[in-house]
Amino acid sequence: MSASSKCSPHSTPSGRCGACVSPFLVCLPACHALTAVPPPLVRKCLVSLQSSDEGAEQWGSSADGVAIVAGSQQDDFITFPKSLALHACAFSLILPLPVCLLSPTHCGSYAAKLMKLSSDILTCSGAALFMLELSDTLIAFGDENLYFLAASKKAKILEDMVSNLPDDFSHKVKVLTRDKTDKDKANFEEVIGMLKKSKKGAKIGTLTKEKNAGAFAAAWEEALKGSGLEVADIQNGIADVLAIKTEGQLTAVKAAGQLCTTSFKKNLQEKILDIVDQENAKFKMSDLSEKLEAKTFSLHSDLQMDKDDIEIVIPPIIQSGGKYDLKYTAHTTEEFLHLPDQGIPAIHVASLSLRYKFCFCSVSRTLLFNAKREQSENYKILFEAFDACLQELKPGLRLNKVFEMATAKIKEKKPELVSHLHKELGWGMGYEIREKRLVLDEKNKHTLHPGMVLNLRMGLENLELKVKEPRSQKYALLIGDTVVITKDGYEVVTEGLSKKYGKLSWNVSDDAEEAAPKKEGKKAATEEEIKKRFEQKFGQDKTRKMTEEEKESQRKQFEERNKQLAMDRVEEQRRRVHKVLSDRQTDRRTDGRTDRQTDSQPYRC
Numbered sequence: 312m313s314a315s316s317k318c319s320p321h322s323t324p325s326g327r328c329g330a331c332v333s334p335f336l337v338c339l340p341a342c343h344a345l346t347a348v349p350p351p352l353v354r355k356c357l358v359s360l361q362s363s364d365e366g367a368e369q370w371g372s373s374a375d376g377v378a379i380v381a382g383s384q385q386d387d388f389i390t391f392p393k394s395l396a397l398h399a400c401a402f403s404l405i406l407p408l409p410v411c412l413l414s415p416t417h418c419g420s421y422a423a424k425l426m427k428l429s430s431d432i433l434t435c436s437g438a439a440l441f442m443l444e445l446s447d448t449l450i451a452f453g454d455e456n457l458y459f460l461a462a463s464k465k466a467k468i469l470e471d472m473v474s475n476l477p478d479d480f481s482h483k484v485k486v487l488t489r490d491k492t493d494k495d496k497a498n499f500e501e502v503i504g505m506l507k508k509s510k511k512g513a514k515i516g517t518l519t520k521e522k523n524a525g526a527f528a529a530a531w532e533e534a535l536k537g538s539g540l541e542v543a544d545i546q547n548g549i550a551d552v553l554a555i556k557t558e559g560q561l562t563a564v565k566a567a568g569q570l571c572t573t574s575f576k577k578n579l580q581e582k583i584l585d586i587v588d589q590e591n592a593k594f595k596m597s598d599l600s601e602k603l604e605a606k607t608f609s610l611h612s613d614l615q616m617d618k619d620d621i622e623i624v625i626p627p628i629i630q631s632g633g634k635y636d637l638k639y640t641a642h643t644t645e646e647f648l649h650l651p652d653q654g655i656p657a658i659h660v661a662s663l664s665l666r667y668k669f670c671f672c673s674v675s676r677t678l679l680f681n682a683k684r685e686q687s688e689n690y691k692i693l694f695e696a697f698d699a700c701l702q703e704l705k706p707g708l709r710l711n712k713v714f715e716m717a718t719a720k721i722k723e724k725k726p727e728l729v730s731h732l733h734k735e736l737g738w739g740m741g742y743e744i745r746e747k748r749l750v751l752d753e754k755n756k757h758t759l760h761p762g763m764v765l766n767l768r769m770g771l772e773n774l775e776l777k778v779k780e781p782r783s784q785k786y787a788l789l790i791g792d793t794v795v796i797t798k799d800g801y802e803v804v805t806e807g808l809s810k811k812y813g814k815l816s817w818n819v820s821d822d823a824e825e826a827a828p829k830k831e832g833k834k835a836a837t838e839e840e841i842k843k844r845f846e847q848k849f850g851q852d853k854t855r856k857m858t859e860e861e862k863e864s865q866r867k868q869f870e871e872r873n874k875q876l877a878m879d880r881v882e883e884q885r886r887r888v889h890k891v892l893s894d895r896q897t898d899r900r901t902d903g904r905t906d907r908q909t910d911s912q913p914y915r916c
Contacts, residue, residue: 382523453509567672568804635787651680675791
């Protein structure tokens with residue numbers, strides 16, 4: 312479609328664009344080419360109100376209007392309220408229209424500035440369109456009217472845009488400016504009056520489960536309670552829309568995947584290997600998490616990303632030493648990182664989650680040191696189950712089928728592990744990092760659609776190992792990737808970080824190429840010497856039955872020999888490790904680098 316084509320987003324009852332016949336899309340010229348802005352939630356809500364379909368339960372089942380309030384932003388923690396997404400998308404409903412229908416000279420300087428925005432921003436979500444999430448704002452619309460209530464600065468921006476709307480715009484738009492003198496009482500009454508005139512005027516859709524902070528949101532909720540209007544939740548409808556990403560958003564997801572994998576490998580995996588090399592037993596996991604978060608931002612220039620667009624939505628999670636929590640909300644403790652010792656295993660579970668241009672990405676891996684055969688087998692089974700589920704991801708697949716496939720694969724390989732499988736195998740990532748409506752568990756029957764982004768995250772928890780070291784007796788295993796559902800299948804955006812056992816496991820015990828001298832001391836008697844001593848004392852009469860005293864004497868000799876052999880072996884390994892560490896320090900001083908093996912060969916430590 313050429314830039315000169317006319318586009319009337321409201322020319323059809325279905326909400327389709329009359330020129331390009333794209334559902335719920337607004338077309339506008341940007342960078343001298345037509346770019347599709349994603350489906351605005353507001354238009355979706357408006358169309359649902361005008362529809363006669365009474366089965367749209369996710370949109371409030373015949374709601375007569377919609378009212379969404381966005382509360383104050385809180386600096387102490389990051390939240391992802393859908394109200395902010397809806398408000399930002401409301402701007403994308405009215406802003407592009409003058410750009411589409413009128414020339415920049417008619418639209419004013421604001422439209423001219425908009426046309427200079429890069430196409431990757433325009434093709435992202437409404438929030439990303441302005442890189443702004445609007446707080447302390449109310450939006451309400453019925454079948455004929457669309458109201459905004461905002462503070463003076465935001466209201467002025469809205470008024471400027473509304474003044475450029477075409478005469479045939481589908482709804483009458485009115486902007487109200489907040490009035491603190493009566494705490495917006497008159498404004499609330501006007502909004503509620505409009506809602507009561509919409510259709511039957513009995514029920515409105517809103518986000519009933521969303522908790523909003525601030526006095527403005529509390530005042531609106533109080534006014535709504537006293538209005539006599541019935542309230543219906545439309546959170547699921549908004550979640551369904553936000554779950555489908557546009558091409559621009561998918562580009563942002565892939566960029567986030569590259570940042571995730573690069574930072575995990577460079578700032579976490581290699582750092583843990585250095586800590587093991589240096590035998591730094593006093594390095595706290597919380598310090599490691601903080602350093603990973605800080606260094607993730609420093610990669611923005613190497614990856615040609617805007618630092619302001621990067622958000623660490625959850626502090627990096629690092630766990631080891633027998634205490635593991637596979638929930639995505641787990642916290643990194645102040646305890647020291649568990650280091651492997653001679654033959655003692657150490658299992659590290661780590662996750663990194665971030666948001667780039669309002670699009671999420673998450674990756675999880677398990678690093679295994681001195682893993683016992685049982686641990687390596689369990690990891691390989693988990694990997695096979697993960698890969699089997701990954702291969703089946705495609706549009707139309709029900710989410711609970713993923714859980715069924717994982718359970719069947721693990722049961723086939725090792726039935727006793729089924730009870731250790733984490734109850735959630737991931738979730739969809741929409742405007743929230745974890746959309747409750749799209750959790751991959753055994754009950755969810757929602758289906759996958761092209762454009763969805765999943766965090767496929769599979770773990771085994773509460774596993775036990777019979778060893779003497781207390782911190783090695785309990786462990787967990789976790790694998791997680793960010794996956795995009797395509798028209799034909801899937802695409803893993805975090806595939807740059809390997810999850811194969813041979814790339815994530817190291818042996819820090821048996822590594823030296825030559826044996827160290829044995830500690831001088833009393834040499835243990837060999838079996839031949841013990842036999843000779845026995846024959847000298849008792850003769851070669853093999854038919855004679857030994858007394859209990861003789862049996863005890865022979866047993867003690869064997870135990871003494873075995874004990875001495877074990878001590879020699881430990882001493883030999885200790886000498887080998889010290890020699891290798893000494894050689895590594897020499898190499899670092901000479902060439903300034905550390906050669907590290909990341910395959911299935913023993914790790915040089």
